[in-house]
């Protein structure tokens with residue numbers, strides 16, 4: 625077995641924002657579960673977990689639940705889906721979060737023993753949010769005291785991006801690519817499997833059209849939402865350009881996808 629085994633694409637929350645769903649548009653929470661030879665199961669993001677699903681308003685906040693309308697189905701948590709795949713959730717030894725927004729960190733409490741890898745700037749933002757950031761981070765989601773492991777910007781190149789290699793305890797085929805803009809310490813996570821590299825770009829973009837122009841654009845409200853929630857819109861715009869270049873110039877080697885685009889998730893699932 626290679627160091628990286630099977631890679632599962634999970635959808636750990638369906639979100640139907642009021643303004644998008646009238647256009648027939650919904651969002652997913654795309655989570656990767658990576659089976660590895662020596663590092664157990666590695667998750668990329670967590671979506672909305674079991675404990676959050678027992679008390680959506682408490683864990684996500686009333687305004688988010690009302691506006692975004694996440695599903696409450698207990699079968700959709702990452703933990704439940706691992707079990708359905710015949711995997712033991714206790715084998716999840718590492719969680720890599722693209723960032724700590726409530727819809728990405730909402731399952732951390734289901735894996736209390738895992739090492740949680742996050743960019744240093746993101747952990748700082750989540751622990752000491754500005755007034756503007758306060759509603760996106762939910763302290764209850766890490767009240768159990770995760771085993772944080774932070775990394776910073778590193779100089780090694782990955783297809784022209786600066787990658788933080790040598791994530792503690794993880795194989796070299798999994799790297800974090802700092803891509804701040806959506807949040808202070810947002811990162812994309814790259815993993816090399818049998819079909820080449822997958823790049824989970826988190827919320828670096830919100831709809832496939834941004835990076836894959838051949839895919840039709842979603843409703844404009846998605847783009848507006850993306851702008852409103854960005855801590856640095858210029859960096860978000862630059863990240864869009866860089867990811868579109870990557871997809872265009874290296875599409876044969878790297879498959880780029882985001883956390884919330886339902887079509888991207890569907891295409892990746894049907895690849896096997």
Ligand SMILES: [Zn+2]
Nearest residue numbers: 725727827883
């Ligand atoms: Zn998100």
